[in-house]
Amino acid sequence: MANVAAKPDAKAKLLDAALTVIRTQGYSATTVDDLCKAAGVTKGAFFHHFASKQDLAVAAANYWTEMTGGLFETAPFHDPADPLDRVLAYIAFRKAILQGNIPDFTCLVGTMVQETYDTNPTIRDACWASISGHADTLVPDIEAAMREHGIDADWSASSLALHTQAVIQGAFILAKASGRADLASDSLDHLYRYVEQLFGNETVSNRKG
Template identity: 55%
Template structure:
C-alpha cells in the first residue's frame, strides 16, 4: 500500500466519504477510534485484494489489524458494511492518483487519453494484489449475493470511466468527427480491458499479460482516431511533457 493510499485510509478513518450520512449529529471520534477504524480499512484493502471478499473472514481482519471483534463491530456492523466502506476508500484513493497524474497536464485531448492508457500500464508494478482493482474483485465475487455492494462498485467504476469521456469526445471532434463510436462506450471499454487484464495477470501470476493488453488497447485507440502509431513507451504521456510525437 502506497503512502497516498494510507493517507486516504486515514481520512476515511476520520469519517471521510465512507462515513457520509452516518456521522451527522454524532460526536467526533477520538484519536483511538480513528486509528482503529483506519487500521481495519487498511488491512481490508490489502487482504481482500489478495484473498477476495468471501475468503477474508472477520477473524482474519481482526488479527491483521490487531483489534478485537468488539472493536471491529463498533465501527462496522458487518463484513459487507466494511467492504462498502473499503470500496469508497479505494475509489477516493484512485481518484486522487489519476486527477494529479502527469498526463493530465498535456494540452491535446487525445494525448491525454493515450497518456491515461500509458499511465495505467506504467503503474502495473509490485505484487499483483497491489495493482489490481478492489472494485472489480468485489463485483466478480459478489454481484449476485450482495447487490448493494455490486451497485456501489458499478457506481465507482462508471464514475472513473466518466472522467475520460470529455477528453474522448474532444478528441473525436478533432481527429475522427465522422466516426460513429460513442465516447461513453469507449470510456467503458477501457475499463473492460483493464478488468480483463487484471484477471489475466492473476491467472498467469504475472503482470505481463496486463501490460500487453494495455499495449493492444493503445494501438486500438490510435487506429480508431486515425493517428500514426507511437512507441509503446512514449515518455510524454507518462511525464506530462510534450515531445512533439504521437497525435498531431
C-alpha cells in the same frame, strides 16, 4: 509543544486492511478475523464501526474510489495539450503502475464484484459506482479528442471510456490467472494501439511532427 500526527483510528486501519486482504484473498475467503488481524484491532472495534463484513466492503469500495481518485487526479497524463494524447497517456500511466506483486496493482472493486455481482447487490452497486465513476472522468477528454480529430462515429465517448475499464479489469484477471503481470501489460499495449486506430492510426510521435 510540537504537533504530533494523529495515529490512524480503528476504522481507518480496517479500511486499509480491507484493500490489502481482499485483493489478496478475495472477498468470500476474507473473514472478519482476517481483517481484524491485519488491522491490528479487536473484533469489538470492528463491530463498533461496521455492522458486518458487507458493511465494511461497501465502505472499502468508497474508500478505494477516494484513494484512487486522488492518485488519478494528480497524475501526469493530464499534462498534454492534445486531448487524444491525454487519453493515450492515461493508458500508458495505467501500464506504468503495474508494479509489485499482483495484489498490489489489481483493483479492489473489480475483485469484489466478480464474486458478489449476483449474490450481493449492495456490494455490486458500490463496485459499479466506483468503476463507472472512474470511466466518467475520461469522457471529457475522449469527447474533446473526437471533436479535434474529426471523429464522427457510431460509438460514444462514454462507451469507449467504459471499454478502457473492461480491458484493464480483464488484464488484471489475466495476471491473476497466469501469475504474470506482463500479460496485463501486453493487454494495455493492445488497448493503446486500438485507441490510436480509432482516431485514424496516427501515432503520438507523428502528430507531434
